[in-house]
Amino acid sequence: MTRPSRKPLSLATLRLLWGSFAMSFVLIAGVAAVPAGIPAHRLGWSLLILAALISWSAWSVYHLRRGLFARAALKAMEGNSDAAAKVQTTAHLLGFASAESIVLCGVLAHFVLHSPPWVSASFYVAGTALLLLYWPT
Numbered sequence: 001m002t003r004p005s006r007k008p009l010s011l012a013t014l015r016l017l018w019g020s021f022a023m024s025f026v027l028i029a030g031v032a033a034v035p036a037g038i039p040a041h042r043l044g045w046s047l048l049i050l051a052a053l054i055s056w057s058a059w060s061v062y063h064l065r066r067g068l069f070a071r072a073a074l075k076a077m078e079g080n081s082d083a084a085a086k087v088q089t090t091a092h093l094l095g096f097a098s099a100e101s102i103v104l105c106g107v108l109a110h111f112v113l114h115s116p117p118w119v120s121a122s123f124y125v126a127g128t129a130l131l132l133l134y135w136p137t
Contacts, residue, residue, distance in 0.1 A: 008085035014092050014136035021096045021131060025103050029124050032107045046113050054105050054123070058130060061098040065091045065134075095134035103127035 009017075068091035075084035106123025109115040 006086075008082065009089045011136060014089065017093070018096060018131070018134075018136055021100055022128075024100065025124070025128055025131065028103050028107055032110050032120060032124075044113070047109060047115055047119060050105060050109060050113070054102055054126075058098060058102060058126070061094060065095050068094070092134065092136050096131065099127045099130040099134060101127075102130060 068087055072084040072087040072091065075081075075087060103124055106120045106127065109123060110117075110120040
């Protein structure tokens with residue numbers, strides 16, 4: 001018995017998912033606006049390591065997305081539009097999740113590492129900028 005194939009997500013569905021991720025960013029930023037102890041006045045090693053890991057993660061996901069979009073273009077040129085759409089959907093969802101993880105690391109920096117407000121805000125801005133960059137087309 002063969003497994004039924006799933007249809008790829010439509011552009012409207014991807015944009016709806018993008019909007020839900022954007023709304024979750026607003027909710028996360030609202031939760032993170034609550035004071036969480038005494039903020040540190042200088043950057044510690046833990047914040048620098050977190051920033052380095054997030055930068056590496058964002059760079060890796062950007063290159064992975066680029067490779068997936070190239071694979072989708074190749075499948076589309078071969079005439080397999082259904083497989084191309086599935087690969088493209090995967091690339092979009094991977095980008096959305098990457099942007100969300102950067103925003104959640106801002107919450108981690110705020111509540112766990114007691115970072116200064118500008119550090120947490122930079123994580124929120126970076127995640128939002130990536131989400132804007134990853135608008136499904």
